[in-house]
Amino acid sequence: MDVIVAAEQRQRAAEAILGELDLIGRWSAVGRPVVVGATSYGLMVAPDLDLEIFCDAEPTAEAGFAVLAACAAHPGTIRAAYSNHLDGADEGIYWKLGFRHQGEEWKVDMWALRHDHPGPLSSSLVEPMRAALTPESRRTILTIKQELAARPDRRCGSIHVYRAVLADGVATFDEFETWRADHDTESLTDWRP
Known part of the structure; x- marks a missing residue:
């Protein structure tokens, strides 16, 4: 299959998953979610969806677990994980979902970060990539x-x-x-x- 056609199909699947899990709506209760990575500039090859969530205050496990609990209720969700990196180089909380969509397993990576995170940030790459x-x-x-x-x-x-x-x-x-x-x-x- 042509790489452009395959990427467009993968893009549509990513958008469907975003909608099925209501990731933008759910994370909006925690901070400002931004779709990043290959999904944000139409360069999808792997079944992988990435978000950064910018919180006004320091991200909390409790807020993220509320989002994950809602996502876990979806029959397509097959696993969920959490890692606290607030004291590490990434300065955030990492959330990961395994999600089955049309028979294929997707990885959904989500980073909850402070709104003033020093970077580097995937969200800083979105507009320059689209323009280039x-x-x-x-x-x-x-x-x-x-x-x-x-x-x-x-x-x-x-x-x-x-x-x-x-x-x-x-x-x-x-x-x-x-x-x-x-x-x-x-x-x-x-x-x-």
Whole structure:
């Protein structure tokens, strides 16, 4: 299947999951939810949905567990997890759902953060990515991400694929592998196009 068509199908599934779980509505009671990652700029390959939730005060486990409890009541939810990283480098609370949609298991990652989180933040990347993408760069990124998904031993964060293509002109998976050998793809980055 063409990578653009596959990404569009994945995008529609992500939007359906957002609606089925009412993630925007539920998290709005806790803070300001923002859809981030590949869903936010139409570069979906993996069944993975990401949100950042910006809270006026420090995020609390209690507020997030209320959201997770409501999501867990949905028959598609097959697992839920929580990790407190308020005292760590991420400075937030991480929530994860396993959700079955049309026979496929999705991972839903959600970070509750303070509204003044120092970053780096995925939400800071959304508008610059949307502005930088062209039909050609979108196809190149999706093709490289699809190659990475087929090779579990070669995975890395998608932001590094975006940076390689948009900042350094990488055009193929082999070029990406060469680029990757000379760049840090393990650390958090605040890169933006």
